[in-house]
Amino acid sequence: MSDTILELTDVSLAFKGIKAINGLSFAVRRGEICALIGPNGAGKSSLLNILNGVYRAESGTVVFEGEHFHRMEPMKAARRGIGRSFQNNALFSGMSVLDNVIVGLSRHAKATLVEEALRLPRASTQEAAFRERAREVLHLFDLDLHAGTVVGTLPYGVQKKVELARAIVAKPTLLLLDEPLAGMNAREKEEIAAIIGRLNRDLKLTIVLIEHDIGIVLRLADHVVVLDYGRKLADGPPETIRSNPDVIAAYIGSDRAERAA
Amino acid sequence: MSLFLETLIGGVLAGTLYALVAIGFVLIYKASGVFNYAQGSILLFGALAFVSLKDAGVPVAGALAITVGLLIVTAIAIERLLLRPLTNRSPLTLFMATLGLSYVAEGVAQGFMGSQVRALDLGIEDLPMFLGDIMISQFDLIAAGVAALLVIALSLLFNRTRIGIQLRGVANDTLAALSLGIDINRIWQIVWAVAGLVGLVSGLLWGARQGVQFSLSLVVLKALPVLIIGGFTSIAGAIVGGVVVGAGESLAETYIGPFLGGGITPWFAYALALVFLFIRPAGLLGERQIERV
Amino acid sequence: MDHVGLRSDVPPSSIVVAPRAFGVAAVTALVLTVPFLTTEYWVNAIIVPFLILSLAGLGLNLLTGYAGQLSLGSGAFMMVGAYATFALQLRVPALPLPFAFILAGLVAGVVGLFFGLPSRRIKGFYLIVSTLAAQFFFEWLFLKFPWFYNGNSSATIALARGLSVFGLNAENPPGRYWLTLGTVAILTLLSWNLIRSQTGRNWMAVRDMDAAAAVIGVPTRSAKLQAFFVSSFILGIAGALWAFAYLGSASVQSFGLSRSYQILFIIIIGGLGTICGAFLGAAFVSLLPLALDWSFQHLFAGQVDEGLRQNIQKAIFGVLIIGFLIKEPEGLARLLALPNLRRSSRRTLFPSVRR
Numbered sequence: 001m002s003d004t005i006l007e008l009t010d011v012s013l014a015f016k017g018i019k020a021i022n023g024l025s026f027a028v029r030r031g032e033i034c035a036l037i038g039p040n041g042a043g044k045s046s047l048l049n050i051l052n053g054v055y056r057a058e059s060g061t062v063v064f065e066g067e068h069f070h071r072m073e074p075m076k077a078a079r080r081g082i083g084r085s086f087q088n089n090a091l092f093s094g095m096s097v098l099d100n101v102i103v104g105l106s107r108h109a110k111a112t113l114v115e116e117a118l119r120l121p122r123a124s125t126q127e128a129a130f131r132e133r134a135r136e137v138l139h140l141f142d143l144d145l146h147a148g149t150v151v152g153t154l155p156y157g158v159q160k161k162v163e164l165a166r167a168i169v170a171k172p173t174l175l176l177l178d179e180p181l182a183g184m185n186a187r188e189k190e191e192i193a194a195i196i197g198r199l200n201r202d203l204k205l206t207i208v209l210i211e212h213d214i215g216i217v218l219r220l221a222d223h224v225v226v227l228d229y230g231r232k233l234a235d236g237p238p239e240t241i242r243s244n245p246d247v248i249a250a251y252i253g254s255d256r257a258e259r260a261a
Numbered sequence: 262m263s264l265f266l267e268t269l270i271g272g273v274l275a276g277t278l279y280a281l282v283a284i285g286f287v288l289i290y291k292a293s294g295v296f297n298y299a300q301g302s303i304l305l306f307g308a309l310a311f312v313s314l315k316d317a318g319v320p321v322a323g324a325l326a327i328t329v330g331l332l333i334v335t336a337i338a339i340e341r342l343l344l345r346p347l348t349n350r351s352p353l354t355l356f357m358a359t360l361g362l363s364y365v366a367e368g369v370a371q372g373f374m375g376s377q378v379r380a381l382d383l384g385i386e387d388l389p390m391f392l393g394d395i396m397i398s399q400f401d402l403i404a405a406g407v408a409a410l411l412v413i414a415l416s417l418l419f420n421r422t423r424i425g426i427q428l429r430g431v432a433n434d435t436l437a438a439l440s441l442g443i444d445i446n447r448i449w450q451i452v453w454a455v456a457g458l459v460g461l462v463s464g465l466l467w468g469a470r471q472g473v474q475f476s477l478s479l480v481v482l483k484a485l486p487v488l489i490i491g492g493f494t495s496i497a498g499a500i501v502g503g504v505v506v507g508a509g510e511s512l513a514e515t516y517i518g519p520f521l522g523g524g525i526t527p528w529f530a531y532a533l534a535l536v537f538l539f540i541r542p543a544g545l546l547g548e549r550q551i552e553r554v
Numbered sequence: 555m556d557h558v559g560l561r562s563d564v565p566p567s568s569i570v571v572a573p574r575a576f577g578v579a580a581v582t583a584l585v586l587t588v589p590f591l592t593t594e595y596w597v598n599a600i601i602v603p604f605l606i607l608s609l610a611g612l613g614l615n616l617l618t619g620y621a622g623q624l625s626l627g628s629g630a631f632m633m634v635g636a637y638a639t640f641a642l643q644l645r646v647p648a649l650p651l652p653f654a655f656i657l658a659g660l661v662a663g664v665v666g667l668f669f670g671l672p673s674r675r676i677k678g679f680y681l682i683v684s685t686l687a688a689q690f691f692f693e694w695l696f697l698k699f700p701w702f703y704n705g706n707s708s709a710t711i712a713l714a715r716g717l718s719v720f721g722l723n724a725e726n727p728p729g730r731y732w733l734t735l736g737t738v739a740i741l742t743l744l745s746w747n748l749i750r751s752q753t754g755r756n757w758m759a760v761r762d763m764d765a766a767a768a769v770i771g772v773p774t775r776s777a778k779l780q781a782f783f784v785s786s787f788i789l790g791i792a793g794a795l796w797a798f799a800y801l802g803s804a805s806v807q808s809f810g811l812s813r814s815y816q817i818l819f820i821i822i823i824g825g826l827g828t829i830c831g832a833f834l835g836a837a838f839v840s841l842l843p844l845a846l847d848w849s850f851q852h853l854f855a856g857q858v859d860e861g862l863r864q865n866i867q868k869a870i871f872g873v874l875i876i877g878f879l880i881k882e883p884e885g886l887a888r889l890l891a892l893p894n895l896r897r898s899s900r901r902t903l904f905p906s907v908r909r
Contacts, residue, residue, distance in 0.1 A: 052769050078771030090766035092759045094827065102752070103759045107771035109752045113780055116751040117744040127751055170771060296679050346880045353624055354879055356679040357822060360815065361875025368869030376861050482686065482811075489683055522698045531687035538676050538683065 005030045005174060005206050006051070011060030013046055013230075020046045022230040024060070028174075028223070033200050033207045035217045038227035044210045045087055047227075048176045051208070052077035052084050065173070079107045083172030085163045087179045087210075093152035097143060097162050100151050101134040104169040137169045141195065157188045164192070168199060175199070177209040181216065189213065193220055218242060267395050268515045269508055274401035276507020277408040281463040282480045283487040283499035284415070285456040290493045291432040292452040293344060294352060298359040301481030302366035303457050307332055308464030308473045309370045312379045332461060335366075336453035344449055367478055378474040383465060404466045411462060412496065415455075424451055432494075486534035492544025501545055506530045585735070589728035597727040598800075604840040605734045606795045611820035611832030612745055613788030618818070619827035620754060621781035622761025623673055627685030628789055629813035630669075630692045635662040635790025636797035636804055637702050640711040644704055651719055655737065659791040666786020673778040677764065689811055697806050712803035730799045737795060741788055746829055748784065757781050758827070789817075822875050825887030834886040843867060 006028040013021040021043040028034045036044045049055040051062065053072030062069055064080065078084075083104075092100050108130075111123040138144055141161045146154060151162055160180060167175060180196065181189045193216050199205045211217045217224065218238040226234040226247050234244045241247055282304065289297045310331055314324035343362060347355055387400040419425035430438040431448050439445060467477055483506070491502025513529045537544065589597050614628050638658035642649055649657070669688040673681055696702045703709050717724040717733060724733045748754050756777040759767035768774045797804035816839060824835020846867055850858040878885050 054765065054769065074765075074768035075771060075773055078769060084769050086766060086769075090763050092762035092767070094762050095755065095758050099755050099758070103755050103767070103772060104770050106752065106756060106759075106773070111752065113748070113753055113784070116753050117748050117784075119747050123747075123751055130752070166770065343876055343880075350879075352678050353622070354883070356624070356682075357818070358876050358879045360818070361822075361872040361879070364815075364868045364872030364875065366872075368865045368867070368872060372862055372865035372869060376865070482690075485683060485686065489680065524694060524698065528687060528690035528694055531683060531690060534683050535672060535687055538672055538680065542676055542680075 003029055005065060006208070007063045009061045009063075011047075011050065011057045011062065013043070013050060013055060013057050019230050021050070021057075024227070024230070024232055026225050026232060026235050028206060028208060030206055031200070031204055032222040033196070033209065033220055034223045034225065035221035036208065036210045036225050036227060037212070037214065037217055038233070041229075042227040043230040044227055045178055048084065048178055048208070048210065051176060052082050075107075078170070081171075081173035082176060083167040083170065083174070084176045085160075085167045085178060085180060087182065089156070089159045089163055091151045091159055091163055091166070093150075095151060096148050097151050097154070098131070098134055098138065098147040100162055101137060101166050101169050102130045104166040105130050105133060107170055134165075134169055137165045141165045157184050160184065160188075160192065161195075164195065164199075168203070168205070171203075173206065175205050175207045177207060177211075179210050179212065181211055181213055189216060196220060263394050264515070265512075267397075268511050270395065270397055271401065272508035272511025273504050274398065274405050274507070275511065276504040277401075277405040277500070278463060278466060278503070279480075279483050279487050279506055280500040280503025281404075281408045281411065281459065281466070283484045283491065283503055284412070284496055285459040285463070286484055286488055287493065287496050287499045288415075288452050288456045288459065290488075292428055293449050294435075295344070295355045295359060296352070296488075296493070297362075297456070298356060298481060299363035299366055300456065300460055300484065301478040302363040302370070303332070303335065304460035304464040304467075304480065305473075305475065305478040306335070306366050306370040307457060307461035308381070308468045308477060309374045309379070311461070311465065312381050312468065312473045313374045315381075316379065328461060329458060332457035333454045336457055337450050339453055340446060340450045344453075345446060363478065363481070367475070371475065376475060378472040379468075381465065381468040381473050383469040385469065387470070400470065407462065407466065408500075411459060412500065415459075415496065418455070424448070428452060483530060486530035488544070489534040490537045490544060492546040495544075495546040498544055498546030505545075506533065509533050586732075589731045594727050597731050600840055600844070602730055602734050603796075603800050604836050605731075605738050606792050606800055607817070607820060607836035607839060608833040609738045609741060609795070610789055610792035610817045611824060611836050612742060612829065613785045613792060614817045615821045615824075615826065615828070615832050616745060616748070616757070616788070617781045617785035619821055619825075619831070620749065620761060621757035621778060621785075622764075623670070623778055623781060624679055624682055625685040625785070626682045626811070626814045626818065627669060627688040628817040629809040629811060630685070630688040631662045631666050631786040631789040632793025632796060632813065633692050633696060633806065633809035634665045634786075635659060635793035636809065637696050637711060638662065638790065639794035639798065640704075640713070641702070643713050643715070647715075651717065655791050655794055658794050659787040662790020662793070663783040663787035666782045666789070667779055670779050670782025670786075673782065674775045685814075686811075689814060693806050693810065703805075708805070710803045710805045711797065713798050717798060724799075734795055734799050737791060741791065742829065745784075745788070749829065753777070753780060761827070819871055819875055821885075823878055823885050825885030826883055828884060828887040831885050831887035834890065838886060842870070846870075 004027050008027070009025045011021060011024045012019065024043075024047070036047065038044055046055060050057050051064075051072070053074045053076060056071060062072070064082070067080075092103060095103070109126065111120075111126045114120075115123040135144070135147065138147055141164065143158070143161060143165060146158060146162075151159060154162070160183075164177070164180065167177070177196070181192055184192065196207065196209070197220060200207050209221075218241070221238055224234070224236065224238055224241045225232060226241060226244075234241055234247050236244075282300070285300050285304070286297060289295055289300070307328055311324050311328045314327055315321060319327070339362065343358055347358055385400055385403050387398060389396045390399050390402070391397075419429060427438070427443045428448055428451070430441070430443060431445055435445065463480070464473070464477055467480065471477075487499060487502040487506045489502075490505050491498030491500070510526050510529050514523070514526050517529075518525050584591075588601065592601070610628060610632060613631075614625060617623050617625055635658045638661040639654050642654040642657055643651070646654075665688070669684050672684040676684075697709060700706075700709075703711050717729060719729075719733060722729070724730060749757075756767070756772045756774075757780075759770070759772050760774050760777050760781075764774055767777075793809060797808065801808060820835035820839050821832055822835070823838050824833065825831025843863075846863060850863065882888055
């Protein structure tokens, strides 16, 4: 196992001729929390979408777990152990919390259609195991009470937690979180930040996250990459980012956010 | 060679009628994002209303005026009772709702005006014309001319009038249009009414040819492949799609049909549309969309 | 778990089980003896077609209500099932009818799978192009080539040896009823199992948010194809029952486009994405014409022309479809659910697309 889990070299992406990401290179070490920060439209979400195959990079290479890939497909990414949460909650709104989380286990499903239709032993065993694993994760997030609730009816903050639960239930090796704290109040933010810290510490999860709350980011992350207009502005541990003049210039008022947090 | 040309020209002209029907769909799709499965039934409703009035002794101009009025009222009712309550619902839900609408329109039209075939005489004689040794239907030629006039009228409406500019705004970016204070509900009413009028014109042309009857509403099934091929968002696409389908059907029936026992017209357009879906999902002239997560 | 608390003050289970088992037994006995409790007309003309339409609705609901793939080709897949059963009974006489049903279902399933292939690339209502293609293609195919109807002069299909299940004659009303009931019961149970397992969850994930499902690790493409296969399998068997247990002899017209609409209306009215919705919707569709007839006879002194009645019925269906889509996407299944069975709040099926 190498020390670097993910390495991007000179990655570019364009929509209708507009460069969303321009010659971006950085590496993520195993077991760290890497935060991507930058203003809206800096290409952060697009970058996550490249990492799990929703978009395809025009040029450059992405190496994950020592493996080169040119064309990642969303499902392949999930099968290789890349978990993901989305910027606007992307839960399955017609399903219960428990079912939402179990869907996250799809890549471990072995039972065939016929086995499931006839409830043959392998299907029953799998079902029981999935339910148990999902309940375990729900417990981790203190969501036990909501297991049977249809997810579309829950408050936003709870939905965010369900999404995190769904992202980690299949035990990914790399977790991509797109603004996990967005739209929350200060108390909820602290709670989710603490959970993210715990996931990283206790489960040894490598996490790449996008977040606007600089205060929390600088506290939580081991490594910060600053993007602006699809380019990398800075890259390093939080302490150096804090004092980087380019970043301060791009983030006027960021010191205020820091004090508030 | 002359058989080929005759088949091709006949198909192209028939295709302009498909295009005319498809234009009604494009208008509605652009303005409200709905694939209006009821367009065929509304077309039947309009044509049936006109014929009934005419048969009842109402002069042509009066019958036309009343029918147009009915179609405008229908458009307003659809906006109030269907579109508005379903704002922000998925395209699939809207589609199914228009399927329900088609049942209402057909049930009401035929319930009030009867289900029998009604002859409609527009005073256009369907005499064959000869260009050299190629036979062309005069009726088809006139229908194509009407279609062309209608397209010119519509493009004037959309490019030269305030309503047209507002409509294009709504089609390009609904949210932005709303924030600029455009009354989107009124735009929907206008567009559905205009689409109803386009439907009336195509209904009268088709009705003059094969009688005004239930099967008119089935033109919706022809318009769907036309739109897939031409693209849902462009009037030019509807015309190109109509011509491609018309010519394709006609050529296929003549040259491929005999090997398959004939009668392949009902599904050929769909097979063609499927091929296009795989090669060019946005249609020939449609806009490609980027999926966001 | 809030219901754990509720359960604690419920009497010990053994006392509860006895009346419950008794209830189940009573209902089962009632359901089995239906043919003897009602008239032949009701069994032949109302109950059997109701059960078959329920089955067809169930098949489509798996595809549309659960997996979110709209289809207007239900009639085509039913047609394939009916014609395949006919061909198997005719050309492989040794094959018992139940096996012919299963094989015909598989044939319909494979056909459905084929016409579902475009779902790998296209989404939403565009997909109706593919299912409509199936509808028109099979209407043409089964009429064009006499092989499919064995050259019969009226181009209809009927089982030469009648309905016979392992030597038991099922040609009489109770036989048709039991054959239909048994088939519907088994397929409903299997569907129920699927819905409550990973396959069913994958379908719903695809329905609710296709793109996210793929990123989470759901094999979205094969999930859609599985839905097409299972749905068409069920529709195929429903088609065979419709042709031979209900109609007796069928033709292409028995499975036309209006049949496809009818099946779709059943699940919209009954409830998209619910198992019991298919049954409620089918009951509604079967009973509405009777109710209309009755009310015309009693309220308007019977003087209503058949064509007019059909048009009124059409308009009523249309209004109901729109009404249910606006007010209650879960249809009758939710309206009729007992308050304690209702889920905490309404689901939004086919959630709106975000801009």
